[in-house]
Amino acid sequence: MSADVAPKPQAPARRSRRLTFVEGVLWVIRIGAILLITIGLIGSITKFIGGGGPSAEAWRDLIVAGFAQGSMYGLIALGYSMVYGVLGFINFAHGEVFMSGAMVGFFAANSLNQAGVWDSNPLLSLFIVLLVAMATSTLVAILVERVAYRRLRNSPRLIMLITSIGVSFFLQYAFAGLFGVNLRTYPALPPILSGRLDILGLSIQTRQALVIVVALVSMIALYQLVNRTKTGRALRAVAEDKEIAALMGINVDRTIVLTFAVGGAMAGIAGLLYAILFRGVFFFTGFLPGIKAFTAAVLGGIGNIPGAMFGGVLLGLFETLGPLVILDGLGIPGVSQLRDVVAFSALVLMLVFRPSGLLGERLGAEDRA
């Protein structure tokens, strides 16, 4: 326990020269994936050259939409990544933390709309909704940590993961019970936010620009918090080694709560961004974005904060462009239904090709083994 030299992470087990069945399948998957992607790309590109593809405006819109959606994923991914970095388990309930912010934010937005503030003072109302969403998500995240995870901190990882699945399930249906199962639709965005914006000759939707800017600002703020402040240093120390951090006088419990709180706050912001992009929220809203955000965290390298944002944007682009650029070229019908399949495949392929992520994992001493 004390002086163990951590083995290299995820070194593929090559015990013998002989190719085992598993490795064989992995190679088939690798080669197959590359082949499929290449054929798809060639097919699509020939189609685009033949003039069959979408227009330049459509491409622009798709790419910007991918960026906007991706930066939202990135914000949620931060929560997964930070908790994984500190406690070494996937907080499955983080998607529900995100949903809680979006859901309670709706009621704030709705009452602001009924009071007429939403139209007369749009930015202020968005700010209020943002605060409500952040507060809710932070509160839910802290409560979950306190009630469920704290007592399990020393149990096997599998137990924590199963608990988080239970928490996720419970939160979903608790919200369904409290607020009903119907889709709640945010009031329409005020005119100044529903138009288009010209940036350097590029016309993009204002709401998507807003989403990207908010995500970027939050991300930079978080990065500064983690890297420049004393709290951030404590956070990194706890992620590296809890016991030694405790010996250095860091309050580990408080730091872990802080990790959940910060992750929750980011998820709350993402909740509002989701509402700006899609408007409709219901109790199951957290599930898919949650899984996708986790995928984003893995893509960028779990535990890695800039990696989460990078992975998010990458996944967003992959999800919006993938069906069109790869699947369409393969002659698959109805590609727009397969966006989620593309996202999940990205997760599977990433873990098959490079489980440590594109920018590398940042895990604590215990988790590397």
Place this chain on the structure above:
Amino acid sequence: MADTMTTQPTATADGPPEATVLAAAIEWRRTLGYGALGAATMAFIAMIGMYATFDNRLLIVPILSLGALVYFGVPLTMGYLAGAVKVVPGRPTRGHGPIDLAAGAIVGVLSSIGPLVVVALLSTDFNIRQTFPNMSPAQRELLLFGQSTGSGSLTLIGVTVVAAVLGAAFHLIHGKFRHAIVIGVETIVVLSLIELIMRNFLDNLGLTFLHRAVWVTNSGLRLIPAVLIFLLAAVLSYSLSGRGTQVKQKLTEQSQESRAKSAIAIAVGLVILVVAPMLVGSLVNELFVNVGLFLLMALGLNIVIGYAGMLHLGYVAFFAVGAYGTALLTSPLAPSFAFEMTWWVALPIVVVAATIAGLLIGAPVVGLRGDYLAIVTLGFGEIIRIGVLSDWWGPYFGGAQGVQQVPGVDFGFVEVRGVDPRAMFYVTAAFVIVAAYASWRLQHSRTGRSWAALREDETTAQVMGIDTAKAKLLAFVIGAIFASFAGSLFASKVGSVFPSSFDLLVSIIVLVVVIVGGMGHIPGVMVGAIVLIGVLGGPTQPGILQELGEYKLLIYGAILVYMMLEKPEGLVPSLARSRELHGEEAQQDAWFDKKGNLLEGGPPADGEAIRAGAVDGSPDDAKPTEEGER
């Protein structure tokens, strides 16, 4: 809180220290904490409309409803917990006394704030239902016991306080009485919940009058029989309690899982299996079939998670392979090409398909870390579900309409279909027996031991020459085959398959069944399936408690969290598993006190002597911290 620090533990050098018992006192932090928890829980249950829904089911006609039991069970539990004393070896413990009742009353008063807030919210003109659609005026009526706001609120407070005080009073009753009361209450609750089964059963035997005398149809027990049953159960429990423990002890001493004991259990189980379906009607048999199907899946998942220690969240994909495979091969309405095979011809092909699916899904994931494995398998499950629904695969699988007219299980002389649940149950039971026997044999085989080894420590297992990837793949494939049996039977039973039947929910519920019963333990998994699927029901299949409806999944989530926190080894744990889970805990407890502070002098020297749940060594030098307990 401070006065608990008056005495030091009287530690002796040659044995565990005698627990010092201090005077009873109100622990303010604990009391206020549980009061707040009670208030929050009661407010929540009222706000989601659970109280009103559950109130429709009576347990004792006409005085006690399930809703009231659940609702006022909250302050009762909180009152009990507030008075409970956590025994930490080597520390002084607080004693019990009448002052516990005062603590209970405080908890009750605090708890009643929760429902009172709900009443207040419902009393305003503000349209609360726009936000909380389940907070109906009927709920207010119910909370106020049908009285006016003033007297209703007082009654509410009164009942809550009485419940909490009763909970606290439990600590003051002698252990034997306490046990008897609990058994009595449990008997009443169980008997009133199984009204449907008993009605069905007694009707079949021509004893309808007995049912009429004891139960009210579609409701609970009658008052007088309920009282009699309670007294009978309590008296029996009281007079037998000493002997029961002795017998249990003897059995435990002999061997935890002695062959004779399990042989008897299996024989009794088989007899029940054959006889029970004959005694009940189709409604209850339907329930049995559902339990059987979920048990079949749970046995398969048990191999993956319980034996090999892999958390597989895409398990429903294999169930879908079985169901779709059977449907496509047997149904005359199969899209693209109808093979119209009989069920038994299709089954081997389905098994081969499931094996291939197991290998294909298993191979990329067996090398992954445990939690990555969970999320990737979940991804696979979702890919398959979305794929079947899409325009791409839809034409081959029937899309959202699914496949209709799946024939039953054809035995040549008789075709067993879902309309005859009794026959269907026998077929399902046969598969369950095969699966259980296979699991049991596997567990104690070389393969089973290698699973156990890699579950405990993968690196060590590898060093010992176990091909971990192969062992994991094998677990995956066997799990897949069991699930495909269940899927195949499911398709024949329902007569059609739809993509919506293969939701992630199925995976999660099977997971809960395995965990609640006891991971890696066949009797545990059986108990889990019977209790959960039988009482609560599956994702779309109703259980005995049909009233649960929309709250079923909430309860499943809560059960999962509760089990993980309090009893991760399950209701019927295997010995190895509880040692694994509690041995570690005990070891940690030995190093740390409850607040996580490192104890001076370290853990007791004899690490091997740590038993489940108790530290056997003598932590002589374990000093209590400033605040005593908690």
